[in-house]
Amino acid sequence: MRNRKGSTIVMTLIVFTVLMIFGISILNLMVNENKMSLYHQYKTQAYYIARAGAEAVEAAILEMDEEELEKLNEKLEDNNKVDVEEILIGEGKAKEELIKEDNVLTIKSIGEVKGVKNILSKIMKEELRKGKTKIDYAIFSSGDIKLGNGTIEGNIGTNHSVIVANGNPNLNGDIYLTEKGNLSAPDWWEKSWVKTHYIKSGKEIHYESIKFPSFPINNSNIDLIQGGSNQTTISTSKDYNKFEVNANTKIYIDNTKEDIILKIKQFNLNNGHIILLGNNKLTIYVENMVIGSGSTINYEGNQxxxxxxxxxxxxxxxxxxxxxxxxxxxxxxxxxxxxxGSIVGNVYSNGGNIFLSGNSDITKGLIYAPKTDINFTGSGKAYGAVIGKTVNISGGGKVVYDPNYVDNSIIGGESTEKILFKPSHYK
Structure with a gap:
């Protein structure tokens, strides 16, 4: 027995060591399991944060208007990639990146929670969008724009060249040119103007002629000739051979109940006045027309x-x-x-030249004549927008762009632009 003294202590130490190793192993296993559990938890959270970030960016793109989409496309065309500001979501954050290849826009979204990341991609497909031709220029021409003097408030654009020939025109806007275009201007004018404005390059824009209806059939031999103190009220649609209003005489159009259509072969207003009584439409088809001094049509009415x-x-x-x-x-x-002379409303022309001179003006309207040369001399003014084949401004002519007065609803043709994205799927 004396030879076995101390064996119990040794056995105890061995057992204690084994238990300690076993305990440490279990503890390490538990710690690792906890770490893995937290990692998977953070990984899952990062996935949903990445998903939320991608959907937030997608929603923002879907809500963009045309101008914002054009700017986004320009950035993507320059670099094929656009970084988006970090989005904070709960305890994590999402980093978004837009990548465009061909007609596919990929939203690459990186979600991160406590250093754990998850990456996914949301695909948006680009579609062709067809809509009415956009008018956002004070002046646009397919050919030359000649600025001698005068004032332009708004942007100007052309498919070919912008020429500032002489004088001192005041242009408060940017110039848009295609690759075929160029600016020809005195150095002193260009340097002064470029301080606050820019020359930008873009694609050609083509404005189509309006679809003009054929002159409706009119076999009438009825003449209406009024003068002096005579007054006439027209309350139904009618055809006239000759329609003449003289000497400050008033013709009332009672359009309170229905639209009125007048088809007239020869229409003469010699200091005569056409006055509308209601809010329905008056449409006048005229084969030949002479408008004398002092005459008015729908004076101060809704154009x-x-x-x-x-x-x-x-x-x-x-x-x-x-x-x-x-x-x-x-x-x-x-x-x-x-x-x-003054026109409050739009002027649409498929015809010959347009001349604005003296103190004439077109207010609250659009001059839309893409096949026509338009000339401003004297103090001729236009408020709205001017679309022409060529535009020449000299003297004190003035053009002021105002989108509130630009109505392109009847303009023929459609523009096709790749500026519309549709949501698709996750990749």
Missing amino acids: KNTNVFYYGASRLIISGNQKLFANLYINNSELELGGS
Whole structure:
């Protein structure tokens, strides 16, 4: 027994050591299991944060208007990649990256929680979008824009060249050119102007001629000739051979119950006045027309309610204090707006040249004549926008862009732009 003294202590130490090793192993296993559990938890959270970030970016893209989408496309075309600011979501964050290849936009989203990351991709497909031709220029022409003097408030653009020939034009806006375009201007003017504005490059824009209806059949031999103190009220649509209003006489159009259509072979206003009584539309189809000094159509009325279609070949002259609160459609002839002549409304032309001179003006409207040369001389003014084949501004002419007065609803043709993205799937 004396030879076995101390064996119990040895056995105890051995057992204690084994138990300690076993305990440490279990503890390490538990710690590792806990770490793995937290890792998977954070990984899952990071996945949902990445997903939330991708969906937030997708929602923002879907809510973008055309201008914002164009800017995004420009950035993607320059670099094929756009970084988005970090999005904080709960205890984590999402880092977003937009990548565009061909017609596919990929939202690469990296979710992160406590250093654990998860990555996923959301695919958005680009689609062709067809819509009405956009007008966002004070002046746009397919050919030259010649700025001698005058003032332009808004951007100008052309498919070919912008020429500032002489004088000192005041351009408060940017210039948009295609690869074919160039700016020809005195150095002193260009240096002064470029301080606050820019020359930008873009794609060609093509504005189509409007679809002008054929002159409706009119076999009438009825003449309406009024003058002096005579007054007439027209309450139904009618055809006239000759329609003449003289000597400050008023013709009332009772359009309170229905739209009124007048088809007239020869329309003469010699200091005569056409007055609307209601809010329905008045449409006048005119084969030949002469508007004398002091004449008015729908004076101070809503110009949207009145449309005048002119089919004559001779130049239409509005240059003696005439006031037209109407949309004017010109099929073949030239238009001369001078003196104190005024059109409150749109002018659409498929015809010859347009001349604005004297103190004439077109207010609250659009001059839309993509196949026509437009010339501003004297103090001719336009408020809205001007679309022409060429545009020449000299003297004190003025063009002010105002989108509130630009109505492109009847313009023919459609523009096709790759600026619309549709949600698709996760990758």
